[in-house]
Amino acid sequence: IKKIAVMTSGGDSPGMNAAIRSVARTCAYYNIECAGIYRGYEGMIEGDFKELTARNVKGLINKGGTVLKSARSKEFRTKEGRQKAYDALVAANVDALVVVGGDGTFTGALIFNQEFGFPVMGIPGTIDNDIFGTSHTLGYDTALNTVVEVIDKIRDTASSHNRLFFVEVMGRDAGHIALNVGVGAGAEEILIPEEDLGLERLLESLRRSKLSGKSSSIVVVAEGDKIGKNVFELKDYVEENMTEYEVRVSVLGHMQRGGSPSCFDRVLASRMGVKAVESLLEGKSNYMVGLLSDTIQLTPLEQAVKGKSKINEELIRVSDIMTT
Numbered sequence: 001i002k003k004i005a006v007m008t009s010g011g012d013s014p015g016m017n018a019a020i021r022s023v024a025r026t027c028a029y030y031n032i033e034c035a036g037i038y039r040g041y042e043g044m045i046e047g048d049f050k051e052l053t054a055r056n057v058k059g060l061i062n063k064g065g066t067v068l069k070s071a072r073s074k075e076f077r078t079k080e081g082r083q084k085a086y087d088a089l090v091a092a093n094v095d096a097l098v099v100v101g102g103d104g105t106f107t108g109a110l111i112f113n114q115e116f117g118f119p120v121m122g123i124p125g126t127i128d129n130d131i132f133g134t135s136h137t138l139g140y141d142t143a144l145n146t147v148v149e150v151i152d153k154i155r156d157t158a159s160s161h162n163r164l165f166f167v168e169v170m171g172r173d174a175g176h177i178a179l180n181v182g183v184g185a186g187a188e189e190i191l192i193p194e195e196d197l198g199l200e201r202l203l204e205s206l207r208r209s210k211l212s213g214k215s216s217s218i219v220v221v222a223e224g225d226k227i228g229k230n231v232f233e234l235k236d237y238v239e240e241n242m243t244e245y246e247v248r249v250s251v252l253g254h255m256q257r258g259g260s261p262s263c264f265d266r267v268l269a270s271r272m273g274v275k276a277v278e279s280l281l282e283g284k285s286n287y288m289v290g291l292l293s294d295t296i297q298l299t300p301l302e303q304a305v306k307g308k309s310k311i312n313e314e315l316i317r318v319s320d321i322m323t324t
C-alpha cells in the first residue's frame, strides 16, 4: 500500500477532523501518501481529492464539523456510481480507503469491497453512539457535554418559573444521548426508545415529584422515543392532565452536532486513525476500529453494521434510583 484515501460521510460529528488529521499524520509517519476525498462517496465518484500531508492538516484537532465535508450520495447506491468511484480511486493511485461515518457509510464501504476487492477500514463517527463494536463513537462524548451544558441552562429558567420542560435530544433510534445526559443533568424523567415508560407512568412520576416538593422538572426525551407522542403532543397531554405545571418544550436540534471536540473525542480520533492506517498496512481490510475495554480493537465491518449497540442497563437502573 502506497496511498490511502480518507473521507467523511453521513452526519458530521465533532472529532471527524481530528480523525482526518490522524490518518494523514500516520500515513506521513509510514512514508506513504494520503488523499482526502471531499463530500464522501459523492466526491469519490467525481474524483474530488486533495493531497493531505502532515503539515496541511494542522489546526484540525480542535475543529468541529469536517473540512472534507460530508454528503449522502444517491449515485453510490448504483453499480454505475460505484464503478465510477472505483475508476477515480484507481486513476488517483489510491490503494486503500478509510471511511469515517456511521451505518450507511459502512454499508456502502462493504458493498464496494465486495464488488471490487478494494481494502476498506471504518472509523465510527456519529454523535448517536449507535454502532456495534465500540463503546464510543466519535463525537458522542462532545455531544453529551454540549447537551448537559444546555440542559443546565434550561434548568435555570425551569426553576425560576416553576416550569416543566420537555427537552428533545438527538440519537436517531437510540437513547444513548438521552440516557446519559438525563443522568448527567439530573433530569426527573428520561424517555428512550429502548424502554417504553408509557404515558400513565409518566404522569404518575411527574405527580410524585411534584408531591415530593419539586417545583420544576426536566424531562429528557430521545427523538426516537416510542411513547407514541412527539414532544409537542406530550406537552399538550401533560397540560390536559396536570394543572400543576406550566409546560415548555425545547428541541435542541443540530447544535448537538457542532462545536469543538472534547479532549476524549480528540484522543479517540487520534487513536482510531493510527489503528485504521496500521491495520491496512498489515493487510487487513473490512474492519471497523472501535474502543472496547479502553483498547482500540477491530470488529468486522459486517458485524458493525448488523450488530446492535446495547443501551446501558445499569445506567437505566441508576437513573431510576436518581429520579426517586
Ligand code: F6P
Pocket: 011, 126, 127, 128, 170, 171, 172, 223, 257
Ligand atoms: O446521525 C446523526 C443525527 O444527527 C441524528 O441524531 C439525527 O436523527 C439525524 O442525524 C439528523 O439528520 P439530518 O442532519 O439529515 O437532519
